[in-house]
Amino acid sequence: AQSVTQLGSHVSVSEGALVLLRCNYSSSVPPYLFWYVQYPNQGLQLLLKYTSAATLVKGINGFEAEFKKSETSFHLTKPSAHMSDAAEYFCAVSSRVNNLFFGTGTRLTVIP
Amino acid sequence: DAGVIQSPRHEVTEMGQEVTLRCKPISGHNSLFWYRQTMMRGLELLIYFNNNVPIDDSGMPEDRFSAKMPNASFSTLKIQPSEPRDSAVYFCASSPLTSGQETQYFGPGTRLLVL
Numbered sequence: 001a002q003s004v005t006q007l008g009s010h011v012s013v014s015e016g017a018l019v020l021l022r023c024n025y026s027s028s029v030p031p032y033l034f035w036y037v038q039y040p041n042q043g044l045q046l047l048l049k050y051t052s053a054a055t056l057v058k059g060i061n062g063f064e065a066e067f068k069k070s071e072t073s074f075h076l077t078k079p080s081a082h083m084s085d086a087a088e089y090f091c092a093v094s095s096r097v098n099n100l101f102f103g104t105g106t107r108l109t110v111i112p
Numbered sequence: 113d114a115g116v117i118q119s120p121r122h123e124v125t126e127m128g129q130e131v132t133l134r135c136k137p138i139s140g141h142n143s144l145f146w147y148r149q150t151m152m153r154g155l156e157l158l159i160y161f162n163n164n165v166p167i168d169d170s171g172m173p174e175d176r177f178s179a180k181m182p183n184a185s186f187s188t189l190k191i192q193p194s195e196p197r198d199s200a201v202y203f204c205a206s207s208p209l210t211s212g213q214e215t216q217y218f219g220p221g222t223r224l225l226v227l
Contacts, residue, residue, distance in 0.1 A: 032213045043116070043203055043218030044155075051213040090155065094212040099145070099168060102155045 002027045002093045004074075006103035014111045019063075019078040021106045023091030026072065033074040034092040034100065035065055044090060050074060061085070086110045116219035118204050124225045130192040133222045136185055137206030145216060146179055146189050147203040155203075161187065162209060194226045 007022040025031055032051050036044040048059025055067040061084075065076045074091060088107045092100040117136040125131055137144050145160040159169040164181045172179070176195070181187040191198055201223050205216040 034215075036218075041220075043205075043220050044216075045218065046215045049213065049215065099157055099160055100216060104154045 002031065002095055002101045004033075004091045004093050004101060004103040006089075006091050006106050008106055009104065010107045010109065012109040012111060013081045015083055016080050019076070019081045019085065019108065021076040021089050021091075021108065023065075023074045023076065023103060024072050025074060025091075025093045027093055027095065029095045032094045033065075033067060034094070035059065035063070035074075035076050036090045036092060036102075038088045038090065038105075040087075047076070047089070081108075081110045083110050083112065116204055116206055116217055118202075118219035118222050120222060121220065122223045122225075124227065125194055126227050127195055128193045129226075130190065131194045131198075131224060131226075133189040133191075133202050133204075133224070135187045135189070135204030135219060137187070137204070138217055139185070140208070141206035141217070142184070142209035143207045143214075143216075144181060144187050145205040145207075146187070147205065148200045149203060149221070150200045158189070191224075194224075196226045199224055199226050 003026045005024045034049045035047040037047050038044045047063050048057045050057050050067045058064045063078045088105045090105050091103040094100045119134045146158040149155045158171045159179045161181045179189045201221045203221045205218045207214045207216045
């Protein structure tokens with residue numbers, strides 16, 4: 001079975017500060033891991049994904065995430081937050097079939 | 113490409129009425145997913161199709177919910193009769209037929225309010 005846990009339902013950072021959103025996964029097989037972002041009143045869109053190639057994955061808008069098997073983690077980071085990063089972020093895991101298992105989401109607020 | 117198209121974008125209905133949500137996946141995608149998003153339960157997978165065939169409907173809440181995919185370019189999610197607890201945002205997503213690593217592309221959602 002697969003699942004993800006996102007620590008912190010709300011995270012606030014100042015503009016220009018480091019963004020760190022935490023995700024831990026559970027999977028009985030080598031996982032595929034994803035981060036999606038949802039802006040207000042929109043659907044989810046992919047930020048980045050890990051599919052067993054490089055453990056450090058770079059995505060859109062300056063975000064990146066590192067797969068750490070020993071810690072079962074896939075935390076999302078961005079060196080410098082921008083106001084436009086305010087959104088809800090979802091971590092998700094899948095195995096070798098279609099369906100994704102999403103976390104409960106983390107709402108990011110960026111303070112000017 | 114127009115992306116995943118959902119209609120209507122907003123629906124307000126009264127308890128007991130039938131509601132039909134529609135989805136057009138991205139052309140060439142063979143997998144289609146229906147999700148429901150609420151504050152209380154987050155994002156839940158309701159059902160998904162591969163090549164128009166329902167693969168897993170274990171997330172469908174009860175018999176009031178049904179989904180069909182008559183062809184590769186169209187799917188419906190029907191609620192009959194609707195209840196206030198069905199109020200949520202319903203998303204459709206599509207992806208290439210997959211080994212699990214393909215990106216799912218989400219539509220803008222249908223915001224349903226059942227009074």
